[in-house]
Structure formats: C-alpha cells, structure tokens
Amino acid sequence: xxRMASCCLQDTMNAIVALCHFCELHGPRTLFCTEVLHAPLxxxxxxxxxxxxxxxxxxxxxxxxxxxxxRAHSPAEGASAESSSPGPKKSDMCxxxxxxxxxxxxxxxxxxxxxxxxxxHQHPNHPQxxxxxxxxxxxxxxxxxxxxxxxxxxxxxEQHGFVFxxxxxxxxxxxxxxxxxxxxIAIMMxxxxxxxxxxxxxxxxxxxxxxxxxxxxKVFETEQFGCPQRAQRMNTAFTPFLHQRNGNAARSLTSLTxxxxxxxxxxxxxxxxxxxxxxxxxxxxxxxxPTEDTLVQMEKLADLEEESxxxxxxxxxxxxxxxxxxxxxxxxxxxxxxxxxxxxxDCGNWQPRKLSVFKSLRHMRQxxxxxxxxxxxxxxxxxxxxxxxxxxxxxxxxxxEVLRTMLPxxxxxxxxxxxxxxxxxxxxxxxxxxxxxxPSHVLASEFAVVVEAHSAPRSSLHPARCxxxxxxxxxxxxxxxxxxxxxxxxxxxxxxxxxxxLTNQNLSVGVVDQCLVCxxxxxxxxxxxxxxxxxxxxxxKEDTQKLLSILGASEEDNVKLLKFWMTGLSKTYKSHLMxxxxxxxxxxxxx
Numbered sequence: 164x165x166r167m168a169s170c171c172l173q174d175t176m177n178a179i180v181a182l183c184h185f186c187e188l189h190g191p192r193t194l195f196c197t198e199v200l201h202a203p204l205x206x207x208x209x210x211x212x213x214x215x216x217x218x219x220x221x222x223x224x225x226x227x228x229x230x231x232x233x234r235a236h237s238p239a240e241g242a243s244a245e246s247s248s249p250g251p252k253k254s255d256m257c258x259x260x261x262x263x264x265x266x267x268x269x270x271x272x273x274x275x276x277x278x279x280x281x282x283x284h285q286h287p288n289h290p291q292x293x294x295x296x297x298x299x300x301x302x303x304x305x306x307x308x309x310x311x312x313x314x315x316x317x318x319x320x321e322q323h324g325f326v327f328x329x330x331x332x333x334x335x336x337x338x339x340x341x342x343x344x345x346x347x348i349a350i351m352m353x354x355x356x357x358x359x360x361x362x363x364x365x366x367x368x369x370x371x372x373x374x375x376x377x378x379x380x381k382v383f384e385t386e387q388f389g390c391p392q393r394a395q396r397m398n399t400a401f402t403p404f405l406h407q408r409n410g411n412a413a414r415s416l417t418s419l420t421x422x423x424x425x426x427x428x429x430x431x432x433x434x435x436x437x438x439x440x441x442x443x444x445x446x447x448x449x450x451x452x453p454t455e456d457t458l459v460q461m462e463k464l465a466d467l468e469e470e471s472x473x474x475x476x477x478x479x480x481x482x483x484x485x486x487x488x489x490x491x492x493x494x495x496x497x498x499x500x501x502x503x504x505x506x507x508x509d510c511g512n513w514q515p516r517k518l519s520v521f522k523s524l525r526h527m528r529q530x531x532x533x534x535x536x537x538x539x540x541x542x543x544x545x546x547x548x549x550x551x552x553x554x555x556x557x558x559x560x561x562x563x564e565v566l567r568t569m570l571p572x573x574x575x576x577x578x579x580x581x582x583x584x585x586x587x588x589x590x591x592x593x594x595x596x597x598x599x600x601x602p603s604h605v606l607a608s609e610f611a612v613v614v615e616a617h618s619a620p621r622s623s624l625h626p627a628r629c630x631x632x633x634x635x636x637x638x639x640x641x642x643x644x645x646x647x648x649x650x651x652x653x654x655x656x657x658x659x660x661x662x663x664x665l666t667n668q669n670l671s672v673g674v675v676d677q678c679l680v681c682x683x684x685x686x687x688x689x690x691x692x693x694x695x696x697x698x699x700x701x702x703x704k705e706d707t708q709k710l711l712s713i714l715g716a717s718e719e720d721n722v723k724l725l726k727f728w729m730t731g732l733s734k735t736y737k738s739h740l741m742x743x744x745x746x747x748x749x750x751x752x753x754x
Contacts, residue, residue: 180436263285299323330344331345455691524679538612541720549593560594569661577591694737
C-alpha cells in the first residue's frame with residue numbers, strides 16, 4: 164500500500180508543504196497543506212471556478228494567478244465532503260486542530276506558464292498522500308526534532324518520502340508554558356533535490372515562521388498586559404490542572420495571530436515556495452566529458468562558495484564580539500529577510516529582470532551595421548578591451564551579455580558599469596558613464612575599441628526594423644579604435660564562420676547560438692593541443708609552426724586568438740596535464 168503511495172506522490176506532484184501543530188488534546192495534527200497538481204483538480208477544489216458563484220480574489224504574483232475561490236456549501240455538501248475526506252472526523256478535532264471550515268473548498272492558484280495548479284486544503288484529498296503527510300507530521304513533532312525542539316531537521320526514506328522539517332513555538336497566553344508547538348514540513352521523493360534546496364527552504368521558511376511568531380507575540384503581549392496569566396495561575400496553584408485548562412485548551416492559529424486572512428496568506432507563501440523551489444534548480448544531461456566552459460563555471464562556483472563560507476565565518480566571529488542586538492534584530496539578520504515587508508503576503512512580489520535591449524548577436528549586427536559589428540567582434544575575439552559608454556546601464560549590460568557569448572567563459576572579465584576607467588588587465592569588457600574621460604593612450608591604442616551610444620537627433624532617427632529595435636531607435640552608435648580593422652582583412656577563421664551564420668536568414672537565433680557553441684568548442688580543442696605542445700612538452704618553434712598549419716590556424720589573427728583563448732583554460736585541465744608531465748612515463752626521453 165505504501166509503495167503505491169510513493170508512486171502517487173512522485174507522479175502527481177513535485178512536493179507538499181504543510182503546517183503542522185501539536186495539540187494538547189489530540190496530539191500531532193496537520194493544519195494546512197499545499198500540493199502541486201498536474202492533473203485535474205481534486206473533488207471540491209474547483210467548484211468555484213465560475214465568476215458568479217462566489218468571492219474571487221485574483222492577482223498576479225510571479226507568473227502565478229492567485230485565485231482563492233471560496234464558495235458556500237450546503238449542509239449536505241459539507242457532510243458529504245467530510246465523509247469522503249481521508250482526514251480525522253469532526254468529533255476528533257478542536258479549534259486548535261482545525262484551519263478551514265467544514266464547507267471551505269480550499270484555495271487554488273493557477274500557474275499560467277506551466278499550467279500547474281497549487282491547491283491548499285487542511286489535508287490532501289488522496290488517501291495515500293494523506294498517509295504520507297500524516298506520518299511526516301507525527302515524526303516532525305515527536306521523534307524527529309533538533310536539540311532545543313526548535314529548528315530545521317531532515318529525515319525520511321525512499322518509501323515514505325524525504326522531509327525537511329522546521330519546528331517552532333508560537334506564543335499563547337492560555338497554553339501550558341505560554342506557547343504552542345508547530346512545524347512546517349516540505350515532503351519530496353527526490354532526496355538529492357531536497358538536500359540541495361536546504362539553504363533556500365531554510366531561509367524562506369524561516370521568514371514565514373518569523374512573520375507568524377511576530378504576529379503572535381503582539382497578541383500575547385496585549386493579552387498579558389490586559390490580564391496577566393502568570394499571576395492568576397500562581398493564585399490558583401492548588402486547583403486541579405485540568406480544571407485550570409477548562410475552555411482554554413484549544414485556540415486556532417488565526418486567534419493566536421489575530422489574522423483572519425492567515426490561511427490565504429499561507430497559501431500564497433506555500434504556492435510561491437513550491438514554484439520557486441521547483442524552478443531554481445534544473446537538471447542537465449551531460450554526454451561525454453564536460454566542456455571547458457562547464458569546468459570553469461564549476462571552479463568559479465566553488466571559489467564563490469569558499470569565499471562565502473569564509474565571509475560567514477568572519478561575520479560569526481564579529482557577531483560573537485559584538486554587543487547584544489535589540490530585540491527582534493537577530494532573527495532578521497539570520498534570515499536576511501526585509502524588515503519592512505510581510506513575507507506571508509508579499510513573498511511573490513519580486514521584480515522581474517528587465518528585458519535586454521540587445522537580443523542576440525544577429526540583432527546587434529543589424530543595429531550597429533556590418534562594418535562596425537565586424538570591428539567590434541574582431542576586438543572581442545582578440546582579447547582587446549571593449550569600452551562601452553552610455554547613460555543607460557541596462558543597455559551596456561545587455562550588450563556585454565550578448566558579446567560574451569563569443570568567448571569561452573574563462574576569458575570573460577566584466578565590469579558592467581563604472582564611474583572611472585579601469586585598466587585592461589582588470590577587465591576586457593568595461594561599461595562607463597558618458598562623462599568619464601578615457602586616457603588618450605587607450606584611445607590611440609590598437610588593443611582597445613570604444614562604443615559610444617549617443618542620443619540620436621530626431622532627424623536622423625533610423626526606422627525600427629523590428630519590434631526589438633524600438634528601444635534602440637533613439638540611439639546613435641559610434642565604434643572607434645586606434646587600429647580599425649581593414650575591410651579586406653581576412654580576420655580569424657571563427658569570425659568569418661560566425662558572420663556566415665549570422666547572415667544566413669534560414670537559421671533561427673537558436674540554431675545560430677548552437678553553431679557558436681560548436682565553433683567555440685572546436686577552437687578550444689585547438690587551444691588544448693597548442694597548450695600541451697608549447698607549455699607542457701616545450702616543443703621548438705619550428706614544430707609549433709607545423710602544428711599551427713595542421714590545425715588550420717597559421718594566420719596571424721588565428722595565432723593571436725589561440726594565445727588569448729589559452730588564458731581561458733580551466734585549472735582542472737592545466738593541473739591534469741601538469742600531473743601527467745610529473746609521472747614517470749612522461750619523463751622518458753623522446754626518440
């Protein structure tokens with residue numbers, strides 16, 4: 164039976180996020196859960212789709228259409244839904260165990276991009292999913308807890324799914340110990356994916372918990388100020404305990420937080436959490452050995468992680484020496500959450516990235532013109548410094564995003580926008596504001612190219628060739644260099660092949676991008692051969708000329724390109740070659 168449940172969890176959804184509560188009367192209970200559905204909605208969830216049947220609150224949040232449809236059910240419908248639900252009976256539930264009313268159909272969010280629905284109920288409607296969530300709820304609030312009973316923990320198995328659980332306390336002036344115990348759990352069948360999502364889930368769930376605890380703390384302080392419970396309990400210390408708790412054992416979370424829209428806000432937060440967690444990591448099928456770009460990216464990522472860890476360690480040491488923070492500040496620092504916004508209601512209101520002004524290399528060639536683009540592309544491939552001056556930082560950034568696709572990842576060094584000139588050894592792509600003065604020796608140098616974006620006079624505005632050119636029609640681009648590329652110059656082979664692909668209108672932009680990837684990989688293989696031949700084996704110059712002829716790269720521009728691209732080789736590849744040189748077989752004399 165449980166094997167079937169595992170298959171169901173894996174086939175119909177990516178994950179389930181649930182809020183659980185330890186009731187003093189009934190033990191661990193699931194209060195609220197949100198699941199991802201690729202199939203038709205479960206019974207009762209989609210009954211309020213027509214606009215005239217009930218209240219609708221629709222808004223756009225990160226591509227998700229939030230449609231919390233609430234429809235009044237008749238008593239017969241409510242009884243029927245209750246009898247068919249896999250959850251506990253009404254007699255086994257108190258106010259602290261219940262989130263949605265008996266006739267409440269739940270909340271639905273529609274993701275228009277992927278046609279996925281996010282549905283929230285108190286319990287999953289599928290019996291097997293209910294069993295999985297129920298078991299995770301019990302474990303998260305009983306045996307699977309971290310020291311101090313408050314914090315994150317990971318548990319699970321292949322059969323019942325893997326669980327990220329974060330337990331926490333909510334203040335309650337009428338509860339034993341003045342607090343109640345809750346947990347937020349995320350259940351997946353993919354253990355690796357859940358572990359890789361740990362930092363993301365921890366930060367976002369911690370933000371939701373901070374929001375809940377903050378609201379409950381305000382209610383708690385108000386109640387304590389009006390009627391202090393500690394003194395009252397001390398005065399009735401000899402009264403039987405059950406008599407003291409009579410009528411106060413069960414309080415709903417909406418009462419503890421004084422938030423009537425709590426469940427709708429939690430649905431919004433959980434739906435965004437599932438969407439963001441599912442889109443932040445993607446799987447790529449790699450066939451054969453990884454490319455140099457992949458190796459360089461992995462090395463840069465490892466360096467960033469090491470730098471981040473060292474930075475976090477130094478911050479932790481400073482925090483230990485620092486004075487005590489004011490109340491509430493410590494939690495905000497740990498979660499890196501904004502203090503002036505509500506995570507429960509605004510977690511999906513992020514600002515989307517502005518669309519690039521330059522869409523592709525073909526688009527840039529159309530805007531700049533073929534001669535100017537060829538000059539610019541030649542300097543990019545040769546490793547010369549490309550300086551772009553404009554008032555629009557987004558324009559400069561989009562230009563660099565397009566131009567960097569011509570180079571291996573290891574050869575790209577970008578300073579997106581600066582108020583002062585930076586030397587070429589620091590960057591080969593430099594964005595500057597218009598008022599920055601470029602040194603005269605750089606302007607006269609053959610190793611630099613300057614692109615200036617001026618506001619075009621109204622009389623010289625060029626007509627927009629396509630919709631993408633609308634935002635560029637107000638600019639006039641001037642490309643200058645101390646050593647302009649002659650029109651009759653052959654240029655590097657890869658540049659000629661690249662221009663042939665860009666001018667071929669039968670090839671789509673996607674196909675051109677793949678052609679560029681293949682061309683870069685072809686020439687990176689030549690770079691590897693040249694590196695081993697010259698740097699590792701230390702062959703004489705005559706042999707190197709013969710090798711360049713065999714590789715079809717004996718021309719001056721091709722040689723310059725190979726030497727520049729050699730700087731983009733990964734440390735992994737270089738260390739591998741050097742280790743083979745140090746091996747005994749590599750030190751044998753050549754015949």
